[in-house]
Amino acid sequence: MKSISTTIWSRPGSTLSAIAIIAGLWLTSAPTYLAGQSSDNGVNSTPFVIGHSASITSDILGEDRPLLIHTPTGYEQSNVSYPVLYLLDGDGHFHHTTGVIQFLAANNRMPDMIVVAIPNTGNRTHDLTPPQTEPDSTRQFPTAGGASKFLQFLTDELQPWVESQYRTAPYNVLIGHSFGGLFITEVLMEDAKAFNAYISISPSLWWDHEQYVEGATSIFEKNPELKGALYMTMASEGGEMLSGGWKMAGILEKHAPDSFRWKWTHMPEEDHGSIPHRSTYDGLEWLFDGWSMPSLFEVALAEDGEGLSRINKHHDELSERFGFPIQTPEALVNQVGYALLGMGRLEHALSAFKQNVENFPNSANVYDSQGDALDAACRLKEARASYARALELGEPSNDSQLDLYKSNVARLTEKISSAEVCVVAGSEM
Amino acid sequence: MKSISTTIWSRPGSTLSAIAIIAGLWLTSAPTYLAGQSSDNGVNSTPFVIGHSASITSDILGEDRPLLIHTPTGYEQSNVSYPVLYLLDGDGHFHHTTGVIQFLAANNRMPDMIVVAIPNTGNRTHDLTPPQTEPDSTRQFPTAGGASKFLQFLTDELQPWVESQYRTAPYNVLIGHSFGGLFITEVLMEDAKAFNAYISISPSLWWDHEQYVEGATSIFEKNPELKGALYMTMASEGGEMLSGGWKMAGILEKHAPDSFRWKWTHMPEEDHGSIPHRSTYDGLEWLFDGWSMPSLFEVALAEDGEGLSRINKHHDELSERFGFPIQTPEALVNQVGYALLGMGRLEHALSAFKQNVENFPNSANVYDSQGDALDAACRLKEARASYARALELGEPSNDSQLDLYKSNVARLTEKISSAEVCVVAGSEM
Structure with missing residues (x-):
């Protein structure tokens, strides 16, 4: 038809x-997520489903991690392999982020993607932050410093599991907000090729009194010919948060090779809570610029x-x-x-x-x-x-x-x- | 907690x-749409549900109409009444539009809303268009002209049904795109108070060689003190579509009373398919400006x-x-x-x-x-x-x-x- x-x-x-x-x-890819056919009149006949929960046992983290998974419309009936978007703070951003992807993909502005959202468990601060050196930082965030281990979980346990369970194409995007954006900086420093592209939304680059962000030069010392893409935004936060962001932009400007695409956008009309949506939409549009x-x-x-x-x-x-x-x-x-x-x-x-x-x-x-x-x-x-x-x-x-x-x-x-x-x-x- | x-x-x-x-x-309203508790490890344990299908028998239209309904997080456990957003071309826009509302409401930028999405059935052109006068228009769209009846369905059957089934506050918004935007112009001319606010996205104001839009002066002749709000956008379509849009803006500028808020935004970097998302986000933000x-x-x-x-x-x-x-x-x-x-x-x-x-x-x-x-x-x-x-x-x-x-x-x-x-x-x- x-x-x-x-x-x-x-x-x-x-x-x-x-x-x-x-x-x-324009409207050919209207999603058909209804779980079954509705046969009776009235309310609540068939749920409109956009994903499923899942769970993975992590030996590295020593705990079970809950997940939320979205597959594109028609996934079950097709033989196509899809790129994967990994989403930090997964529960809070699952609905609107999958909505953006469904919309942009239906309009041929980006590929359909599998979304793997990673909700937080007990200690978000531990999982998403690198270690600190400044004494007052250490006092404020005594549990900080688990980012390396969390990255190892992503690359050594989660990615292989996702690839074993779903038809994945070898193209992975990571989105993180706030401490999740800080975590992306850590991924770039430790293992920049772990993902093909990154969207870092209002990253907490004030971390450790901006000592931390200064180490970002190491990204390109380690990988002088790094291929990849980074979209980074900052809202109205100001202070050390914004100056950390400008420092990062300066490092990218000075050290990133041509093979590493990046864009930094200051959105002062957004606040720290409202910035994720526009950053996600604009970031995906930028990343897949030229798709249509x-x-x-x-x-x-x-x-x-x-x-x-x-x-x-x-x-x-x-x-x-x-x-x-x-x-x-x-x-x-x-x-x-x-x-x-x-x-x-x-x-x-x-x-x-x-x-x-x-x-x-x-x-x-x-x-x-x-x-x-x-x-x-x-x-x-x-x-x-x-x-x-x-x-x-x-x-x-x-x-x-x-x-x-x-x-x-x-x-x-x-x-x-x-x-x-x-x-x-x-x-x- | x-x-x-x-x-x-x-x-x-x-x-x-x-x-x-x-x-x-900022993140307190993480949605909890999981239909139940997940007890087993692995994939597909619990569906992530953002709405349900429903159906209403319309005597006015002489057919059963399918619906998709979204209720805010915590609806079942609360005693709050919510404003209602009615969404034309409902199936194609349900996922991303409810995502925007969930996100903006969680960030205190607008109220949580019930969303009633109205998918098309047999004849979208009939349902959403007013009659034509130009002979070549009539030849091109022989089934056009059902907008009055469709409006009657919305006000006399659908709204009362929604209000009987859900805890609704007396504030209704209507969103329509393309012919759906044209339909909004018809609602304003016929029964402007049927909804409290309208978001009209790339409306087909070329309709009937722009004869139609010139009748929009009647909106304010009928209702000199009209209260309400209209957010209207246009993408890169150009031609009679854009000139129809400018005509409408001119009529609003000249005739709308202070009690009727309106905004017209030309988004030439969007195309006819991509414009709905940004129009929805920007339109809701504008409509509820000052909410936070x-x-x-x-x-x-x-x-x-x-x-x-x-x-x-x-x-x-x-x-x-x-x-x-x-x-x-x-x-x-x-x-x-x-x-x-x-x-x-x-x-x-x-x-x-x-x-x-x-x-x-x-x-x-x-x-x-x-x-x-x-x-x-x-x-x-x-x-x-x-x-x-x-x-x-x-x-x-x-x-x-x-x-x-x-x-x-x-x-x-x-x-x-x-x-x-x-x-x-x-x-x-």
Whole structure:
């Protein structure tokens, strides 16, 4: 089928008509997180689920650690591997951070990601802070200093566990706020390659009277050719917090190689509590800058029929840049296919749907879409086979479009046995 | 108990020490949406639920309409009534919009809200658009023109149903994007008081070759003293879409009375698909501008002991401004109480906890917190009674802090029977 929701906001004849044709692209990835079908009227029939709790026993920390895990829409039905976002202070930020990712990914601004949120247990201060040298610092935070061990937990226990449980791509992002941002500085100093990118939100760089941040030059002494990315923000905190932030920016400016992308943004209109959301949104947008192809809609429908191969090339370049395989998304190719079909460009439409069938062989919908194009081309037996494959794939998961697939199979069976002559949908459509 | 997560990012001795003391305020409302307690290790143990599906039979529309409903954290355990946000294109925007509300409310930037998301059914174009006059418009959208009926569904069926099912405050917000934004213009023209505030995101004001938007002067002819608020944005769409937007801004500038707040923001760096998130975040922040009291932390701990009454006065003013009763939030007062307790200001702390007990008599935690202060004041029997009340209230819902309440009752029982003399925690703490 075409898509669940479509938005048509422009009109033929305006300068925007080409865009209007496939405007449905924008809302194609409406999440379908309802745990099952609702059959009864009224309230509370089916929960809307965005993740699950999990737990890992850590020998390094000597305790069980709770986790919250979010997988992208359609994860169960796909064969795609996803990059992973690790989120500190996990419980407080799980809902809005996964919401941002769902939204940006649905709009082709970043990849869909698995989110592994790490709630705090007994001693957040211990887990997220490096040791101190100043006597009054030590008095104030007597339990500080567990950051190295916590990092070891992340790299030696949590990451391998996540990779064993989920289809992960080799690209990991770490987000931390406040002491979590301070922790990111420690990760960079100790093991900068532990993650591919970092979003450090109002990091507590006043730590140990700013003695600590001065050691950040070691990041690039250890790794003169470090590849990676760091987005860092600071709110209205001021004082040693802000001067620590400027010190860090100075170190990055002076020592970071070109291969290490970084950006520092002062957001004085935010306070320490409100800064995480905008930092997360802006940080992910910055990190995946260029993810969306410029003039995607015009490119897709280029008259020379090379639109899709240009879009595929863009995704090959993204794969090269980010270091993991990135396929042109199923929903995007599906919409391009329908746009071409609507314009009567049958062969180009069939190529698009064929690409989706090859890349996403577990998806019922790609076969249903291909069936529509084969039907339009009067390749009726192939169309019926494609619809039948959709039905076969959709049945085990009780796919919400099952009735559509069934009716398409029935319709084609009738059409094949009908005496009427099939007329190929042509460019006059 | 104090709070689930606390953030301490500053240090005594710095200019920020007063803030540091109650810095935990920022993360006190970590959402607890886990549907139950997780008892087994591993993946997928407990779903993280942010809402539920529901369904309403509409006589006006002649069909069943699916809904998605989000209630604030702690809704089941509280007696508070909440304002309601109605969300068009509901399925596509449910996750990220509820995430924004959870985040902003947890940071005291807006009230917690019930969200009623309205997914589309068969004919979005019909439901959300007014009739057309231009012949080529009619050809392009032959099914258009159902907006009046859809509005009637919202006001005569959906709102009464929501108010019968949930504890609602009389303050309703409507958010719509694209045709949903166009629909908001229709609501303003037909029945501007149907909602208290509107967020109109890239509205399709090119509708009917901009004939339609010119009728918007009628909004204020019908309601010369209209009270309300409208936040309107436009992305990079350009063309008749943008000129329609400027026309609307011109009408608002010329005709809107002072009692009608409005803001128009052109966001040319966004596209039609990406604009909803920033518009929602910025729009809610603008709508509830002033919700958070300036210098809240300093005010709370004022040495004259009047901090809490000033904060209460601020919330009385908010009630007046928004037209529904707004109590000083439980989590905020709880944190103020603990901050005062930590400073040894026992009587002020007890007043804070007493206020919470009076305002939120169904909350187990307010009694537990009051128990801590009574214990510190050596009012041991009252402390035990307060802990016992927490236990009694927490048991039916299997409150996650049940073990804490139990151990507090046991501890006080022992302390009461002990021979040791109780020493009141004083200002030397």
